[in-house]
Amino acid sequence: MRTNLTFSISFFVRKKKNSAELALLYSRITVNGWSKEISLKHDLPLNKWNQPAGKMLGNGAKSQLVNRKIETTRTGLYKAYEDLFKEQRIITADTVKDRYLGNDVTNHTLVYLLDYHNGKMKNVLKYGTLKNYTTTSKYLKDYLKIKHKSLDIYLKQIDYGFTLGFEGFLREKPSLHNNGVMKHMERFKKLMRLALHLEWIEKNPTLRFKLRFDKVDMVYLDRQELERILDKEFEQGTLKVTRDIFVFACYTGLAYADVKALKQDHLRTGIDGGKWIYMRRRKTDTQVRIPLLEEAQIILERYRTHPKVDNQEILLPVYSNQKTNQYLREIAEAVNLGKRLSFHAARHTFATTVTLANGVPIETVSKLLGHHKISTTQIYARVVDTKISNDINALRIKLKT
Structure with a gap:
């Protein structure tokens, strides 16, 4: 609305770089305190400029020419402003300047x-x-x-x-x-x-910009670290609950959003007669089917009668993402983990320590994680040193025999 705008036009001169006596004439457009300048392509004697009046002194031909340019510019800028307002367009110092100069781009913003x-x-x-x-x-x-x-x-x-x-x-x-x-x-x-x-632009100005991501070390727990967290006794209830839900994710590979959304309807009897999780990942909408390991079943049973779970559809009392990660940092400090722990480390731990390191084929791990491409899963295979060690030891035995 016009009442929210402050608009003003002023004129001033700036000394020419190669002349101490001549100055160049400029107009300044100000909208809501932000300004843009326009060169009026005129020079004049510096001592002939009257800044308070915003015009050139004298009645000579040069003065009349300069002052006429000032008035026509003022009129043109006010017209540009009024036209933009009537068209309900963006009104900024830039848009007024562009409309006045004929560079106005009538398009989406x-x-x-x-x-x-x-x-x-x-x-x-x-x-x-x-x-x-x-x-x-x-x-x-x-x-x-x-x-x-x-x-x-x-x-x-x-x-x-x-x-x-x-x-x-x-x-x-x-x-x-x-x-x-x-x-x-x-x-x-x-x-x-x-x-x-959408054809709102003719060419993409970001096309040549190259994304340059730094490689980040994947945070996951090895067997000893996972056991330290499992064995730690926490007096604080929030830490105990967070630890258990984190461990549940370590044995299922579910991301935070999926654990939080886990409901009774997601538990089914699988092809082997045991309990499985059937659900779609919240992030990718990919169907995953995960057989429940004993460690995960124990945690589900532990919280079956929890006040936040009892008579509810959800299976686990999951705190907010922010609080969960805050508590995980406290847990990491309590067991002297030496790693910056976040909930996503549980998914990495499932892929590395729980499955790949124990000989589960990478194709199976890829299905359990809900990856579309096995190449996504292969990043985990590269970090499991224990798996490499076990495979090479097995090879040594075969070579000896």
Whole structure:
């Protein structure tokens, strides 16, 4: 609304670099305290400029020419502002300047794209993924506000420089490391690819930007570490519950969201007559079928009558993701683990220590984890030193005989 806008036009001069006596004439557009300048392509004697009046002194031909240029510019800028307002377009110092100069791009804006994507994906993307896009959207809006002094920008005005600038803006945040920055850039690239597919832009300004992720060591527990956590007696109830649910995930390979969503309906009798988990992964919607190991069955039985579970559909009293990871850090410290423990380490532990290290074929592990491609599972095979050691020892025995 117009009542939310402050708009002003002023004129000023700036000394020419190669002349101490001449100055160049500029106009400054200010909207809500943010300004843009336009060169009026006129020079004049510096001592003839009256800054308070915003015009050139005198009645000579040069003065009349310069002052006429000032008035026509003022009129044109006000018209650009009024036209944008009538069209219910974005009004910023940039858009007024572009409309006046004839560079106005009548197209969708970045904020419109963000709102369009997040609205369309509300019922498509999982909550965590959509939350990540919301954070990326917030950073993009902050970048516009802080670095571009604007609340929005037309998509066709976004170029490779804008892309590099956004990366630099993210790297200034102490809370973001390289991989965090790259995840935001990855989402920005997907957003711009969406704009291209919708034909809102003619070329993708992020196409040449290469994502550069650092390799991160996978955190998982070996057999001794898992036993230390199992054997530890915790007086605090929250730590005991969190430990048990974490161990349950270590023996099922389920991610946090899947453990939290686990219900009685997901327990079925499998092909071998034992209890199995049949469910779809929350993240990928992939069907998984997991035979319950004894360690996992014991934990389910332990919490069958828990107040948060009794007479409820859920099977385990899972705390929030934030609280769970906080408690896991306390557990790791209590057993002197020396590792930064998070819930996802349980899934890694299942893949490495519980299955692959005990000779379960990688094809079976891939199915249990719900991976679409076995290459995704192979990253676990590379970190299981104990499996390599056992296989080579078995080979030594065969070679001797």
